[in-house]
Amino acid sequence: MNSKTRLFYLLPYVLWIGLFVVTPILLVVYYSFFDLHGNFTFANYEKLFTFVYMKMIASSFWYAFLITVFCLLIAYPAAYFITKTKYKQLLLLLVILPSWINLLLKAYAFLGIFSTYGAANNFLEVVGIGAQQILFTDFSFVFVSVYIFIPFMLLPIFNALDKLNPALIDASRDLGASAWTTFRKVVFPLTLSGVKSGVQAVFIPALSLFMITRLIAGNRVITLGTAIEQHFLVTQDWGMGSAIAVFLIITMFVIMIVTGTRKRGIQ
Amino acid sequence: MEKEVIIRFDNVTKRYDSDTVVLDHVSFEIERGKFYTLLGPSGCGKTTILRLIAGFTEASEGDIYFNGKRINQVPANKRQVNTVFQDYALFPHLNVYENVAFGLRIKKVKQAEVDRRVKEALRFVNLSGYENREITEMSGGQRQRVAIARAIVNEPEVILLDEPLSALDLKLRTEMQYELRDLQKRLGITFIFVTHDQEEALAMSDEIFVLHEGRIEQSGTPTDIYDEPINRFVADFIGESNIVPGKMIKDFEVEFAGKVFECVDQGLNPNESVEVVIRPEDLEITSWDKGKIQVKVDSQLFRGVHYEMLCYDEAKNEWLVHSTKKAIVGEEIGLNFEPEAIHVMRLGETEEEFDKRLESYQEARHEQ
Ligand SMILES: Nc1ncnc2c1ncn2[C@@H]1O[C@H](COP(=O)(O)OP(=O)(O)OP(=O)(O)O)[C@@H](O)[C@H]1O
Ligand SMILES: [Mg+2]
Numbered sequence: 040m041n042s043k044t045r046l047f048y049l050l051p052y053v054l055w056i057g058l059f060v061v062t063p064i065l066l067v068v069y070y071s072f073f074d075l076h077g078n079f080t081f082a083n084y085e086k087l088f089t090f091v092y093m094k095m096i097a098s099s100f101w102y103a104f105l106i107t108v109f110c111l112l113i114a115y116p117a118a119y120f121i122t123k124t125k126y127k128q129l130l131l132l133l134v135i136l137p138s139w140i141n142l143l144l145k146a147y148a149f150l151g152i153f154s155t156y157g158a159a160n161n162f163l164e165v166v167g168i169g170a171q172q173i174l175f176t177d178f179s180f181v182f183v184s185v186y187i188f189i190p191f192m193l194l195p196i197f198n199a200l201d202k203l204n205p206a207l208i209d210a211s212r213d214l215g216a217s218a219w220t221t222f223r224k225v226v227f228p229l230t231l232s233g234v235k236s237g238v239q240a241v242f243i244p245a246l247s248l249f250m251i252t253r254l255i256a257g258n259r260v261i262t263l264g265t266a267i268e269q270h271f272l273v274t275q276d277w278g279m280g281s282a283i284a285v286f287l288i289i290t291m292f293v294i295m296i297v298t299g300t301r302k303r304g305i306q
Numbered sequence: 307m308e309k310e311v312i313i314r315f316d317n318v319t320k321r322y323d324s325d326t327v328v329l330d331h332v333s334f335e336i337e338r339g340k341f342y343t344l345l346g347p348s349g350c351g352k353t354t355i356l357r358l359i360a361g362f363t364e365a366s367e368g369d370i371y372f373n374g375k376r377i378n379q380v381p382a383n384k385r386q387v388n389t390v391f392q393d394y395a396l397f398p399h400l401n402v403y404e405n406v407a408f409g410l411r412i413k414k415v416k417q418a419e420v421d422r423r424v425k426e427a428l429r430f431v432n433l434s435g436y437e438n439r440e441i442t443e444m445s446g447g448q449r450q451r452v453a454i455a456r457a458i459v460n461e462p463e464v465i466l467l468d469e470p471l472s473a474l475d476l477k478l479r480t481e482m483q484y485e486l487r488d489l490q491k492r493l494g495i496t497f498i499f500v501t502h503d504q505e506e507a508l509a510m511s512d513e514i515f516v517l518h519e520g521r522i523e524q525s526g527t528p529t530d531i532y533d534e535p536i537n538r539f540v541a542d543f544i545g546e547s548n549i550v551p552g553k554m555i556k557d558f559e560v561e562f563a564g565k566v567f568e569c570v571d572q573g574l575n576p577n578e579s580v581e582v583v584i585r586p587e588d589l590e591i592t593s594w595d596k597g598k599i600q601v602k603v604d605s606q607l608f609r610g611v612h613y614e615m616l617c618y619d620e621a622k623n624e625w626l627v628h629s630t631k632k633a634i635v636g637e638e639i640g641l642n643f644e645p646e647a648i649h650v651m652r653l654g655e656t657e658e659e660f661d662k663r664l665e666s667y668q669e670a671r672h673e674q
Contacts, residue, residue: 206395209362212382213389214409214460224408228399 064288071281083282092266096286099262102181103245107192109185110241111234114192122200131197138190146254149183150174153255175257183255184245191244192237199233200226235298243291263287311374312338312464312496313359318368320354320520328354330520331368338463339494341487343507346517347543352500353392355517356466359498360389373463388457392468392500394449396441402428402452403437409460427459430489431482446473451482458489464496471506483510504544508532516540524657536660537651541583548589550623552582552650560650563599563619571650573663581651586614586628588647597640601625603633617641 074080086092121130137145152158153173160170173179203226211221227234247264258265263283270280313336320329329351336342344352357363358370361382369376377385388409396405404411406427410420428434431451441449450473457465470486471479487510490497501507507514508528515525516539524536535541538549552562557572562582574580594600601617608614615633617625625641633639652660 204393204395206391206393207397209357209360209382210389210391210395210397211408212362213360213387214456215383215412216408217383220412225397225399229397 067281067284067288069281070277071285073278075276075278080278083278086279087282087286092283095261095266096263098260099246099264102177102184102248102260102262103242105181106184106188106245107238107242109181110188110192111237113185114189114196114237115234117189118193118197118200121197127201131194134193135190138187142187143250143254145187146183146251149179149186149255153179174255175259177256177260180251180256180260183251184248187251188241188245191240195233195236195240196230197233199230203229239295239298243294246290247287310338311335312372313498314371315355315358316369316371318358318365318370320351320358320363321366328520329358332520332522333368334515334522334525336464336496336498338496340512341490341497341499341510343499343501343511343514344517345501345504345507345514345543347502350517351520352502352517353468356389356468356498356500359385359464360387360466361385386463388460388462388465390450390453390457390465390467390470394453396449396452396456398441400441401437402433402439402441402444405441405452406455406459408456413460423459424455427455430458430485431455447475447478450474454482454486458493458495461493461495464498467497467499469500469502471501472503479506486510508544516543518543522657534649534664535583535651536655536657538581541649541651546586546626548584548586548623548625549651550582550584552580554578554580554650560648563623564621565599567598567648568645569648569650570646571648573667574650574652579653581653583649583651584643584647586626587612588643589625589627589629590642591615591627591629591631591633592640592642594638594640597642599625599641600638601641602638603635606633606635 071083072079072081074082087096117134121127121134124130154160155170155172155174157173159173164170207225207229208221211225212218216224246262247267248262249264249268252258252260252262252265263286267280267283267287270276270283315332315334317331317333318329319327319331321327332351332355344355346352354363358365361377361380361384365378370378372380372385372387397408400408403424406424407420410423415423424437425434428437431454433448433451433455436444436448436452441452444452450470454467454470457467467486471482474482483506486497486499489495499507499510508531511528513525514528514531516523516531518539524531524540526534531540531544535544535547541547541549550562552560554560554571554574554577555566556576557574558569560567560569560571560580560582591597599619601619604616604618606613606615609628612628612630613632615627615629617627617639619625627641652663655663
């Protein structure tokens with residue numbers, strides 16, 4: 040293919056990225072340097088380092104971390120199990136299926152399930168624990184978020200495990216390694232790239248979650264995503280909202296670089 | 307030295323799905339310190355036998371013994387066996403050094419000792435200086451040698467080698483054949499070697515098992531198998547051979563190509579139909595009138611050490627001849643051979659029956 044036709048094929052992509060990715064980012068960066076009255080200022084960034092925002096940032100990271108860890112703990116064994124069964128494709132489809140359904144719809148479904156007279160509480164009554172306040176707790180927030188993000192964690196891990204040459208496991212066992220050592224020294228290192236992609240796909244969106252925080256956590260959990268939404272829609276402080284957004288964008292790049300696949304050195 | 311059985315298969319059958327039989331009631335014994343070769347065409351079950359010994363798969367029926375103990379249920383990591391895999395199975399996330407050191411690290415061998423043994427193993431496979439290379443930076447032949455080093459560095463009781471030299475060029479391959487054989491003798495480790503290269507099998511082994519469709523067709527020393535193949539399959543698979551139909555007139559007399567010849571076989575029924583094997587290198591070309599059989603040269607190839615001629619006799623039997631002398635294509639020539647060069651095979655004779663017949667006429671010879 041000569042360079043002219045290549046340029047031609049690239050054009051839609053470049054246009055798209057330019058219009059819908061680069062321009063908005065530049066706009067956000069631009070807005071972040073203005074206060075409510077349209078004066079140029081660094082105050083938005085200074086505010087980011089105040090206690091209120093630092094606490095919000097810390098709690099966002101903490102929840103995103105929790106969500107990622109639980110997703111990983113559930114998705115890794117599940118993916119491993121799926122690769123071992125005969126009906127891989129079917130099971131995989133069943134896992135992915137819920138991610139095709141609108142996020143809000145699922146959130147509302149959980150509102151019903153977790154409500155005072157919902158299915159979850161009915162079950163607890165039957166078991167004898169008695170009804171609990173489930174909605175608007177940290178638990179329900181993390182639970183629903185994990186539920187929503189699991190497919191994004193599972194898919195890359197599944198792909199990595201599926202690509203793993205089973206002869207390598209035989210080789211490790213052959214050289215005297217137990218099942219656990221084989222997992223630690225062979226399976227996990229070789230599927231690390233899948234885990235990293237999964238972590239990226241969960242941690243970054245989890246940082247800026249906002250709908251669920253209101254619906255499921257009843258605004259008890261305020262994440263960076265919620266803060267941005269509030270600033271743009273409620274307080275109309277676009278400058279502050281943009282500053283937080285810029286902070287999030289930088290964080291995303293940092294995470295991408297840290298979890299990115301660099302060429303491995305000699306160990 | 308007294309013979310000591312280290313591995314024994316007792317009527318082992320392996321099925322993958324409920325109906326496809328991959329190994330069919332296979333029984334054999336492996337003696338400690340010997341070099342064994344499993345030889346057979348693709349898909350005959352060689353790798354399956356190694357996987358059963360290594361413990362990667364379970365026998366559907368039958369028992370496998372190691373040092374006298376039944377090991378059907380023993381997991382792979384508890385077996386005193388190391389494998390050189392057919393597709394190498396090197397760890398792509400570790401460099402050459404760490405690949406070779408893997409087994410030693412599991413056994414928690416001290417670093418100094420690991421270092422010494424890994425270096426030695428790499429020197430053995432001619433890969434000194436490649437310690438820090440990544441596996442992806444190695445060629446196929448180099449990978450194969452890393453795989454060999456990774457197995458021998460552990461000095462197990464038995465090493466299973468699944469076509470370990472297939473990716474090497476002829477020169478390196480011959481060199482490695484000598485070195486492996488040498489190493490095996492030096493360390494006294496039992497080798498079970500898989501190949502479908504019959505020359506390699508003949509050159510290296512103490513004992514060869516010829517496999518065909520999940521059965522052992524014949525086992526024995528390289529000379530036994532080469533000189534006395536038990537059936538058409540073995541004769542054809544081990545070296546090139548001329549196999550023609552014949553009839554055993556009586557002891558020491560066999561008829562083929564329309565004539566009766568003196569031979570050394572006995573113990574068959576009079577006038578029994580047989581197959582006669584003569585190796586191409588046992589046929590000598592002479593003039594038309596001096597030959598025992600008369601053939602016409604159909605084509606000729608120069609093979610380096612010898613000429614290979616394809617000839618036909620009057621009964622349209624094909625005769626392959628290896629000779630250092632050249633013939634002229636289209637010419638009619640005579641072929642000469644010794645009575646010892648004729649090997650008579652009974653149709654459908656099993657290995658046990660064959661051995662029994664051999665024994666019986668050895669006894670007969672003693673009585674004379
Ligand atoms: N996991 C498996 N599932 C089903 N069938 C299998 C499996 N592994 C091997 N087979 C079948 O078992 C038979 C013997 O296979 P095996 O790998 O032992 O052959 P081989 O003698 O090593 O051949 P090659 O020289 O090509 O390596 C083949 O017909 C193969 O298709
Ligand atoms: Mg094989």
